[in-house]
Amino acid sequence: MNTSDFNYNLPKDLIAQHPLEDRTESKLLLLNKRTGEVEHSHFYNILDYLNKGDLLVLNDTRVIPARLFGSREGKEESIEFLLLKRVEGDIWECLCKPGKKAKIGTKVFFSDKLKAEVVEISEEGNRFIEFSYNGIFEELLDELGEMPLPPYITEKLKDKERYQTVYSKIEGSAAAPTAGLHFTKELLEKIEDKGIEIAYITLHVGLGTFRPVKVDDVKNHNMHSEFYIINNDAASKINKAKSENRRVISVGTTSVRTIETASDENGFVKESKGWTDIFIYPGYNFKCVDALITNFHLPESTLIMLVSAFASRDMVLNAYKEAVEKRYRFFSFGDAMFLY
Template sequence: MNKEEFFYELPEALIAQDPLSDRSSSRLMVLDKNTGEIRHKIFKDIIDYLEPNDCLVINDTKVIPARLIGERVGTGATIEVLLLKRKPDEKDIWEVLVKPGKKAKVGTEISFGDGKLVAKVIDIVEEGNRLIQFSYNGIFEEILDELGQMPLPPYITHKLEDKNRYQTVYAKYQGSAAAPTAGLHFTKELLGKIKEKGVTIASVTLHVGLGTFRPVKEENILEHHMHSEFYMINEEAAKKINETKKNGGRIIAVGTTSTRTLESAAKEDGTIEASSGWTEIFIYPGYTFKSIDALITNFHLPESTLIMLISALAGREHVLNAYATAVEEKYRFFSFGDAMLIH
């Protein structure tokens, strides 16, 4: 299976640079995964496609302001650091991406905010990433909130005026380097109406890494290696999901991150056990879904692992036809763009 099979032409003008003022007024393409039939709606219409017996699964991860601009101690040279993931057992040691990398040898110290936060490079890991150890006075999260910037994807060139617009309204646990963007369309009001309809809402956590934006370089997609991401499913969420399945309801994942979490933890019969760990699951056509029945997602980059995942759910031909229609109808693409329901 070659990556070219997941390519589509996208005019640059259709890449959304700014979020809409009203989250739930994005457009919604509804795709029937069996027939390929397409309908055009507004996101708040999603409620019409949810039944009282269903369970909506959201990812409650919170994006950290993971982009730090600092100076190399001793030379004053500008260095940019992007936090990727915290070492599980070491609260002040992080794996990071450093630009320019050649200036960040082991032993290099980088100062942020006139010394409020200092990082020391302690090791070089895979693909040239660095391990750094932070030192500071006070609470790390508060200092990061003050000094850090939101790590917007490379295709967004506009400055984000409001940091909260790159967070879901239900973001809770800090740890992501990128937003679970399908969830950005929900407002508290819309979620309230969905609950009132009798739909169960279950929260899982997957901390999104920048591997999300990593292009597939290998021609044969089976040779692509996924980055690992940390996930958590608690007892309450597992119970809600399992009861929904038992009662004949559907599991509707909000985003590819919720999908990957559920499919990583699902048993063969589709039930979920409360668990946490690291997942490298790579879902592409030929995969048999164990847990989810439907998916709410955004429009993804050509040849990305995300378009491969939705092609596994709805069929590559249906997906590429839907994307061609979205281009024709001038839908907005990627993180701040419009949404799709595959059911």
Template sequence: MNTSDFYFDLPKELIAQTPIEPRDHSRMLCLDRNTGKLAHKHFYDVVDLLEPGDTLVINDSRVLPARLYGKKQGTGSDIEFLLLEQKQQDVWEILCKPGKKAKVGAKFTFGGLLDAEIIEVCDDGNRIAKFTYDGSFFDILDQIGQMPLPPYITEKLEDKERYQTVYADELGSAAAPTAGLHFTPELLGKLENKGVNIARVTLHVGLGTFRPVKVDDVTKHKMHSEHYAISQETADLINRTKANGKRVIAVGTTSCRTLESVATFTGGIQKAEGYTDIFIYPGYEFKVLDGLITNFHLPESTLIMLVSAFAGYDQVMEAYHTAVQERYRFFSFGDAMCIL
């Protein structure tokens, strides 16, 4: 398939700039992947769509306030760092703007609390920086770091926690697993009271997930690698769910890729940890998934390709055209889609 096959026209005003309050009052387009039938609901209706014994798989990764604004030592010129991945204790891979100021040996300071020196320039233009500070690095980040909102969100986020899921726990993502932003503690409680299992996995979302596909032939695109982990408790729960003939529903493409990566690498679902660059596009045979809760994604993105692989290309593109016509809100702070 060609990348252009996944293009659709999206009016700019449908790109959600602010989150809905309360979280679970966003709209939800439901797609029956067997019949192609669409239904318009609200996210809190998810309780009615899931059955006792089903397992909902959530990604508990927490977003780092990874955007830092500082000054170059010696000149005082402005610099912006975006933390991508922790390489060692105080050593991080970063994106920086403007890059021409960040040669090896260049030193920067952030808020008088954090200093950094560039120790390597990577082949892809990213940098490796070593940080020095007093106290706790992550406490300092909480004080001076900004949430790394996607570039299509131009409104200022008043509450940092609004770009975190209510169950975010494992610090390490450069972007939120946004399908989970719709859940509230009360909604999760209703699901558990109904007998729906909640299983946690971790996949630290990297910016590579959102990297545009720059090749015409979809199969030539290479994903960036991201760290994942699945516990023995989660593995046992998912295997028990499948054995009982119940459904495993992933919340978000990140949870989906975690499950499918483990199943691909190990031949089943078991305790596992590692890195995955799995790229799921039409033609992929799913090994675990029975349902998917997700947001509406960018045209020509790897994310809409994954959704098309799960629910069928024609049905997904038709659903997206319907979502545009019905004025659904798109992307990170937008509305949801439930595919069962």
């Protein structure tokens, strides 16, 4: 299975540069994974396609202002660090540019209150930096850091909360779980009023999820690990739904990866937390997830491979082709699709 099998043509003007004023105004493409039938609607109509008794699983991670700019002692040139994940204590794994200015032992100054030292460099060139600071780290990060928007978004975001889901809670992500951006608190209330259950899990999204697949053979791609949490309440709701043959609907690929990591062969999950590097591509046997709400993903990405595993590659690429023809908006601030 080649990476090029998951390519498609996308005009650049269809890459959404900003969120819609009303989150629910996004278009919604519906794909029946059994028949390949495609329908078109809007996200505010999602209730029409959800049934009483369904269980929605949402990722409640919250994006941190993970982009920091600092300089070496006595130097004026800026060095950019993008925090990917906390390794332990005050040590973080980061992307860094220009990397040549951040050798092991390099001391970086972000402000009078926040400093760091490069303590290790991975084989892939990521930096491990150890912070030292006066005050509360999270408050300093909020003061000095910038929201880490994906590189394909070139317009400045006016309201940082628009790159957060309305239910974001647990800080730790370097990127938003974007399928959840279409929900409002009012829509979630209507969903619950219809008798649809909601469970919250956490997966801190690292940029490894979006890292380009640089190998020809899909099977040779290595995923970066990401931290997840499934608490007892979420595990109980998922297991009850499975035992009663009710649909478990994942909101986003991050929720899929979390649930499938924690599932046994019968689709039941345990309260758990840890690191996952699960890579889902066609041929994968889904154990727990029955339906999926997601955005439209980059060509040749691990995310479009996951979606192609859930339906079929031909069905998904056909749906993407139709979305392009109907001028859907793509990627993080773009439109949604529901695979059922």
